[in-house]
Amino acid sequence: MKVVGTSVERLDAVKKVTGTAQFADDIQFSRPLFAQVKRSPYPHAKILRIDTSKAKALEGVRCVITGDYYKKRSGLYLEDKNFLAVGTAKFRGEPVAAVAAESKEIAEEACRLIEVEYEELPAVFDALEGMKPDAPLIHPDLHTYKVAPIFYPQKGTNISHHYVLRKGDPDKAFAEADRVFDNSFYIPHVQHVPIEPHACTAQYMPDGELTIWAACQSPFAVRRALAETFDFPLNKIRVISKAVGGGFGCKAGTTLEGIVIPLAMLCPGRPVKLTYTREDEFQYAYVRQGLHIRIQTAVRKDGKIIGSRNTLAWDGGAYTEYGVNIVKAAGWGCVGPYDIDNIATDSYCVYTNHPVGGPYRGFGMSEIHFAIEQNLDMVANEMDISPLDIRRINGIREGGISATGQKIEVAGYQECLERAAQLLEYDKPCEPSGSPTKLRGKGLAGGWKAPSMPTDVASSVIIRMNEDGTFVLLCSCHDMGQGSDTVMAQIAAETLTVDPSKITVRTGDTDHTPYEWQTVASRSTYCAGNATKLAAEDLRNKILEVAQIKLGTWKNDLYLEDGYVCRKFYPDMKVPMSTFALGLSLPDQSGIAGPMIGVGSFTVPNNIAADIKTGLSPKPVAFWTMGVNGAEVEVDTETGKIKVLKMVSVFDAGKVINPQMYEGQAEGAMVQAMGTALYEELKLDHGRVMNPSFVDYKIPTFDDMPELVVEAVEKAEPTGPYGARGIGEIVMVPGAPAIANAVANAIGCRFLRMPLTPDVVLAALREKNKKQ
Amino acid sequence: MEYRVRFYVNNEPIELSVPANRTLLSVLREDLALTGTKEGCGAGECGACTIIMDGKAVNACLILAPELDGKHIETVEGLANGSELSPLQESFIEHMALQCGFCTPGMLMSAESLLRENPHPTRAEIVDAMSGNLCRCTGYKKIVEAIEAVAEKGVYEK
Numbered sequence: 001m002k003v004v005g006t007s008v009e010r011l012d013a014v015k016k017v018t019g020t021a022q023f024a025d026d027i028q029f030s031r032p033l034f035a036q037v038k039r040s041p042y043p044h045a046k047i048l049r050i051d052t053s054k055a056k057a058l059e060g061v062r063c064v065i066t067g068d069y070y071k072k073r074s075g076l077y078l079e080d081k082n083f084l085a086v087g088t089a090k091f092r093g094e095p096v097a098a099v100a101a102e103s104k105e106i107a108e109e110a111c112r113l114i115e116v117e118y119e120e121l122p123a124v125f126d127a128l129e130g131m132k133p134d135a136p137l138i139h140p141d142l143h144t145y146k147v148a149p150i151f152y153p154q155k156g157t158n159i160s161h162h163y164v165l166r167k168g169d170p171d172k173a174f175a176e177a178d179r180v181f182d183n184s185f186y187i188p189h190v191q192h193v194p195i196e197p198h199a200c201t202a203q204y205m206p207d208g209e210l211t212i213w214a215a216c217q218s219p220f221a222v223r224r225a226l227a228e229t230f231d232f233p234l235n236k237i238r239v240i241s242k243a244v245g246g247g248f249g250c251k252a253g254t255t256l257e258g259i260v261i262p263l264a265m266l267c268p269g270r271p272v273k274l275t276y277t278r279e280d281e282f283q284y285a286y287v288r289q290g291l292h293i294r295i296q297t298a299v300r301k302d303g304k305i306i307g308s309r310n311t312l313a314w315d316g317g318a319y320t321e322y323g324v325n326i327v328k329a330a331g332w333g334c335v336g337p338y339d340i341d342n343i344a345t346d347s348y349c350v351y352t353n354h355p356v357g358g359p360y361r362g363f364g365m366s367e368i369h370f371a372i373e374q375n376l377d378m379v380a381n382e383m384d385i386s387p388l389d390i391r392r393i394n395g396i397r398e399g400g401i402s403a404t405g406q407k408i409e410v411a412g413y414q415e416c417l418e419r420a421a422q423l424l425e426y427d428k429p430c431e432p433s434g435s436p437t438k439l440r441g442k443g444l445a446g447g448w449k450a451p452s453m454p455t456d457v458a459s460s461v462i463i464r465m466n467e468d469g470t471f472v473l474l475c476s477c478h479d480m481g482q483g484s485d486t487v488m489a490q491i492a493a494e495t496l497t498v499d500p501s502k503i504t505v506r507t508g509d510t511d512h513t514p515y516e517w518q519t520v521a522s523r524s525t526y527c528a529g530n531a532t533k534l535a536a537e538d539l540r541n542k543i544l545e546v547a548q549i550k551l552g553t554w555k556n557d558l559y560l561e562d563g564y565v566c567r568k569f570y571p572d573m574k575v576p577m578s579t580f581a582l583g584l585s586l587p588d589q590s591g592i593a594g595p596m597i598g599v600g601s602f603t604v605p606n607n608i609a610a611d612i613k614t615g616l617s618p619k620p621v622a623f624w625t626m627g628v629n630g631a632e633v634e635v636d637t638e639t640g641k642i643k644v645l646k647m648v649s650v651f652d653a654g655k656v657i658n659p660q661m662y663e664g665q666a667e668g669a670m671v672q673a674m675g676t677a678l679y680e681e682l683k684l685d686h687g688r689v690m691n692p693s694f695v696d697y698k699i700p701t702f703d704d705m706p707e708l709v710v711e712a713v714e715k716a717e718p719t720g721p722y723g724a725r726g727i728g729e730i731v732m733v734p735g736a737p738a739i740a741n742a743v744a745n746a747i748g749c750r751f752l753r754m755p756l757t758p759d760v761v762l763a764a765l766r767e768k769n770k771k772q
Numbered sequence: 773m774e775y776r777v778r779f780y781v782n783n784e785p786i787e788l789s790v791p792a793n794r795t796l797l798s799v800l801r802e803d804l805a806l807t808g809t810k811e812g813c814g815a816g817e818c819g820a821c822t823i824i825m826d827g828k829a830v831n832a833c834l835i836l837a838p839e840l841d842g843k844h845i846e847t848v849e850g851l852a853n854g855s856e857l858s859p860l861q862e863s864f865i866e867h868m869a870l871q872c873g874f875c876t877p878g879m880l881m882s883a884e885s886l887l888r889e890n891p892h893p894t895r896a897e898i899v900d901a902m903s904g905n906l907c908r909c910t911g912y913k914k915i916v917e918a919i920e921a922v923a924e925k926g927v928y929e930k
Contacts, residue, residue, distance in 0.1 A: 009865060016873030017861040019808020019848035023874060026807035195812045195820055195908055196874040245810070245874030246908050278813035481872025481909045660868045664910055668871065671911035694817035694906065702899045705912045 003494040004722045007660035011485045011505055012243070021243040024199035024215040025275045032201070033062055033267060035260050035274040036107035038097040038114045039284070040089030043353035043687030044123035044138070047089060047116060050097055054113040060106040063266040064114070066097045070262050074229040075321025076221060076253055078153065078160060079146040080139060081356075083229070083258025088121065090138055090318035091353050092687040093284045100263040100272045123353040125687060127313040128292055130158040130350040138318065138351040148454070150609050151324045160316060161324035161349040163331035165403060165615035168342035170298075173307025177298035181379050185371035186753045187291040189315070189682040191282060192360055193699050196245020198285055199275040200256040202264035209236050210261065216241040216508075217252045217478050218518035223510045225254045230261055241508035244480035248672075249359035250286045251480065252520045253322045282692035286358025287682055289323055290315035293371045298342070303385045303393045310334050312347040312368065316357045323357040324349050329452030330364030331615060332404050336372040337413045337448035337626045338391075339400040345615070353687050359520060362729045365449045366673065366736065370754060373445035373737035378750060387444055387741065388426060391417050395446065396626070405616045408624060412652025412713040413446060416627040420444060423648040423709050424630035430746075437637045440645070441746025446628045447733035450621035451526065451726055455607035457517035461531040463492055463503075463539050465596040469563055469578030470502045473535075476516035477528035478508050482728050483661040484524045488532045490657050491721050495536035496577075497560040522726030525657060526622060529721035531602040539598025543577055546584040546593045550575060605719070623717050625730045627651025629670065629738040631706075635746045637765055640758030642743060644674050644706040651731055652713040655723035659712075666710040666731040673735020675700045678755050775838035781806065782850030790837035797821045797832035799840070800847060808848040808877050812906070819905030822878035823847050829885035831904075848877035851884065859922045860884055869918035871909035879905050883919045891928035895920065 015021035040047075052064040067086040073079040085096045097114050101107035122136040129135055135158055139145070143155035151161045174180060200214040210232055216222055219239040227237045244251055256274050264272040276285065291314050298307030312330055316323040327349040334345040360366070380390040395413045402408055421427070421444060430440035462474040473492050479485040485505040493500040507513055516528060544555040547565040551558065557568050564574040583593030610617040630648040635641075649666040656662045679698040683690040691697045716723030736754060744750050749764040774789045781804060788803060797814070800806045800823070812820030814833045821832040824846040851858040860883050863869070870876045879902070886893060886901040893901065898919050907915065922928070 007868070010868060010870070012873065013865040013868075013870065014857070014861075016870050016876050017848075017857065017864050017880060018852055019806075019877045021873050022807070023810070025811070026801075028805055028807075193908055194872070194874070195818060195906060196810070196872065197812070243873060246872040248908070278815065278818070481870075483871070664868050664871060664914060667911035667913045668907075668909045669911070672908065693815065694813055699906060699908065700912075701906060702902045702912045702916070705899070705916070708911060708913050 001494055001722065003490045003500055004657050005655065007658055008486055008490055008500050010483060011489055012479060023196055023243045023245050024213055027201065027213055027242065029201060029271040029273065032271045032273045033100040033102065034104045034107045035263055035272050036099050036104070036111045037095045037259060038111045038116065040085065040092060040094045040096050042089060042118055042120050043092045044121040045089050045118035046121055047085060047087060047096060048119055049117040051115040052097060055099060055110040058106065058110050058113060060102040061110045062100045062270070063263055064097060064099050064110065065262050065266070070230065072229050073145065074225050074254060074258060076225060077148045077151055077324050078321050080160065081319040081321045091355055093355070094318065095259055098259050098263055100267055123687060124158065125352055125354065127290065127315040127350040127352060130352050131313060131348060138353065150328065152612065158351040159348050160320040160351060161327050163328045163347040163615060164613065165331050165334060165343060165345035167403060167405060167616060170307045170309055170342040170344040173342035174298045177306060178301040179299045179383060181297040181299070181382065183375050183378055184294040184752065185374065187367045187370055188754060189287045189290045189354065189684060190676050190680045191287050191682050191697070192248040192250035194246030194248060194250060197276040197278060197281045198251065198255050200260050201271050201273040202257065202260040203271040204264040204268050206268045211238045211240065212257055212261070213240045213242070214257055215244050215251050217244060217247045217480055217520060219508055219510050220476055220515055221518045222254050222257060226257055226261060229258060238511045241478055244478060247480040248361040249520065252359050252518060255285065278694065279692045282697060283689045284355070287317065287355045288360035289317065289326060289357030291367045293368060295371055295375045297375060297379055299379060299383065303383060303390050305338060305340050305394050307342040308335050308340050310345040314349050315352050315354055316349045317352055317354045319356045320349050320351060322359055325452065326359060326364040330368050332452060332620055333365055333448060333450065334368065335403050336369055337396045337446050338394040339396045343403050354684060355689065362449060362733050363452055363521065365447060365729070365733045366676065369445065369447045369733050370737045370740065373734060374740050374750065377741045377744065388421055391446055402624065404610060404620050406619050410715050410717060411626065412715045413626045415713045416650040416652055417446060419711060419713065420628035420630045420648050420650040423650065423711065424632065426630065430632060433634055438634050439637060439746045440632065440634045441742045442630065442632045443738045443741025443745055444628060444630045445734035445738035445741055446626065447730060448624045448626035449522065449730040449733055450624045451521035451523040452621060453517070453521045453523060455609050455620065456603055458601065458603045459516050459527040459531040460514040460601045461528060461535040462514050463535045463598040465539060465581045467578065467581045469576055469581065471496065471504070473503050473505045473532065474513045475505065475507055475528055475532065476513045477524040478519040480519065482665060483658065484519070484528065486661065487525050487657050488528060491529050491532045492536045494722065495533055496540060498563045522625065522728045522730065525724050526720050526726050527602055527604065529724060531600040533721040534600030534602060535598040538600060539596055542596050542598065543580050546580050547575065550579070550584055622719065623725050625651065625653065625725050625727055627730060629734040631738040631742040633739060633742040633746055635743060635761065637747065640762035642678055642756055642761065644739060646707040646709070647735065648709040649731055650711045650713060651727055652715050653727045654717035654720050654725035655714055656712050657722070657724050662712060662727065663710045665728055667708045669732035670708055670735050671700045671705060673732045674704065674739060676754060677736035677739040679757065681755050777838060777841040779840040779843045779845060781845045782847060792836065792838055794837040795833050796835035796837060796840060799837050800832060806847055806849055810874055810877060812874070819882060820875050820878045822881040822905060824881055824885050829882045848880055851880060859925065859927045863918040863922045867914045867918035867921065869910065869914040875905060875907045879907065879915055887923060887928040891926065892923050
């Protein structure tokens with residue numbers, strides 16, 4: 001392969017280093033209006049009265065709306081969300097009214113003038129509390145909501161989805177086990193923290209056409225959700241997404257659009273714009289759901305795990321239209337990359353009066369693996385087996401079976417494990433720190449992730465050939481930094497035998513780029529990549545169809561090489577592909593065939609939904625990507641501060657399309673995982689976000705960067721484009737537990753809750769010293 | 773109250789009347805349509821709006837517009853000479869020191885300011901000078917390597 005597997009320069013690089021890449025807030029509009037939102041000060045309250053008259057009377061205000069203006073609910077999987085509260089506000093900061101005005105200042109002043117009278121209601125701030133029979137109900141009409149057939153809301157409760165998995169005979173396994181373990185963990189809310197805050201502009205035209213410019217990972221999914229909510233036919237609503245300044249999931253669903261659209265509809269012709277501040281972002285954007293997880297493990301004395309019981313209670317927040325799918329995905333992946341015959345898992349999505357949970361890089365997997373991988377080390381420690389050996393014994397191998405009963409045809413876990421251990425020099429003690437109060441340790445953690453999406457979602461790509469033999473590739477998987485534009489160009493270039501610089505990639509416009517379900521789930525390289533390959537093959541076939549006439553042969557005698565159509569028998573007889581860009585001109589100057597356009601449509605073949613009672617499916621997902629992180633840490637026992645010295649990353653990526661971009665994903669993911677392990681928690685007090693700034697919510701900085709080592713194992717994915725599979729999320733998943741395992745190795749303390757902040761570490765050390 | 777200010781952006785003279793509460797960031801983005809400078813927090817915490825003012829890297833969100841009188845401002849738009857990229861821009865591309873690109877303009881301006889002052893920084897000096905710029909995508913490693921590569925070439929030596 002000439003292009004796939006090489007570090008082709010990012011297609012968007014020059015735009016991004018010159019400041020000319022256009023992000024949502026950079027677009028210049030003429031005569032924009034500015035939106036602002038009035039929000040609930042209570043986590044759960046009945047709205048008794050809203051008086052907007054003073055706001056409406058303010059000079060420069062163009063319109064004011066409340067939830068009564070558009071009452072229809074919206075949601076990707078479960079229609080439980082109103083963009084503006086209807087009847088009750090369900091989390092602190094929920095929009096209750098919105099304003100469009102001639103300036104930001106006027107819009108803010110108008111919001112202050114809106115009077116709202118509330119009656120506070122009892123609230124729920126914890127998933128386990130929310131599951132109790134006497135808990136206050138947050139969505140009393142849950143059973144009437146429209147829901148995708150793979151989710152099961154429980155009437156009269158706060159449980160919006162209960163995923164059940166029953167494989168083998170767990171009761172028998174626990175009865176027969178030599179040792180049984182029972183460990184519980186808590187993973188608090190964290191946030192995505194893209195450096196670009198959410199931004200959106202909507203413009204409604206007098207002829208009924210609506211255009212939305214949003215920082216958006218999934219323009220088509222957003223278009224459909226908005227069209228249904230606001231009663232637009234799909235041909236009258238257009239979603240445009242420009243450069244996206246980091247997503248990590250938080251720009252996947254509908255966010256600000258539902259607030260600006262109704263305002264725009266009341267001000268035809270005027271673009272209505274809303275951009276979040278950082279404080280807004282921390283308080284009102286999607287959060288990663290909190291999780292209580294209990295793992296019971298049945299183990300034979302040789303270290304083989306024969307049974308696993310798992311109870312997961314997810315803090316879904318006020319709306320779980322997206323969150324239900326995370327809960328399901330976590331159920332499918334519930335035991336990690338380990339081959340366990342007998343499993344019982346219950347994964348609950350629970351409404352609380354917390355900010356709305358949404359997809360976050362890893363989609364449930366980072367959360368559960370923090371527990372799974374620490375639990376493994378705890379079991380190993382108790383049984384006097386090395387953490388490496390317990391993973392060798394139980395780690396999935398080719399032909400192994402997943403939790404849902406899927407046969408795993410390709411499994412690089414064991415290779416990743418061995419290589420990560422080597423790179424970390426896991427068998428050797430750490431270099432001494434030089435200080436008796438600075439203790440060092442090493443830890444390993446594995447992980448896996450599948451693109452957990454509805455089983456029938458679709459991708460499509462169009463490749464147009466230009467007259468000079470260059471190409472325009474149209475797709476709607478969205479480059480939010482992960483590099484999908486470049487990956488698509490590489491796959492197309494490989495198939496068309498041209499340099500990737502000949503391919504321009506255009507994305508993110510539902511009127512002009514073809515359908516793509518969403519840019520989530522680490523599915524773009526695989527799904528959109530397959531569609532790209534199919535489109536390129538279609539284009540190649542069309543070129544050969546006309547070339548056979550020109551070259552006086554038949555198409556099986558022809559192949560493409562370096563941008564030429566060549567004959568197998570007479571390789572010197574070659575014609576530039578561009579000859580056929582507009583079809584073929586015949587000697588009498590008549591033409592045939594017309595412009596060359598390749599089309600590729602792709603849906604994962606033979607994906608099957610899980611059974612409602614057992615949660616089993618022989619193939620709920622296209623593939624599993626797996627691998628291992630390692631970490632070496634130094635703990636200062638006087639201050640409690642943890643310094644990560646080194647992290648290693650080895651994943652079975654299938655064929656790596658672009659090694660430098662793969663490295664970039666893995667490096668960024670390790671540091672992001674380190675942030676969640678050591679610093680990050682969205683501090684919630686009675687539903688209020690207590691740390692909505694970078695000062696109080698610390699993410700890793702240059703200063704925190706450890707030594708980072710990245711390698712890949714490349715076991716080809718048979719159904720992937722050129723053997724590739726998705727890697728964007730999995731490379732983050734085992735990072736946090738690898739650090740926690742390293743800390744336990746260093747100081748002998750186990751942390752069942754993230755993050756491992758200095759105060760928590762010091763408290764644990766004090767507790768340990770007391771016992772000794 | 774409005775203030776009359778005369779200043780330079782990327783060597784072009786600008787004359788504006790600005791209210792007291794406007795920031796340089798909003799002047800750049802809204803009045804001058806120089807949207808290469810990004811707003812990540814508006815509070816001087818993330819570095820996405822870093823520009824060079826009279827030779828020093830500063831956060832444009834923390835500079836009030838009335839302070840601009842007589843100042844020389846350099847933004848990311850001024851780094852390249854036509855379509856000839858600056859050494860740091862070239863190096864960021866070569867080392868793939870960017871992903872989403874939203875922090876990149878601020879990163880480049882901080883690095884530019886550093887290398888002008890200190891053409892051969894140590895890794896610790898790079899980390900120190902850049903620590904006010906946040907990135908959520910890259911994990912920082914490739915950014916450090918991109919800056920080191922330019923420093924090694926010595927192009928900023930006086």
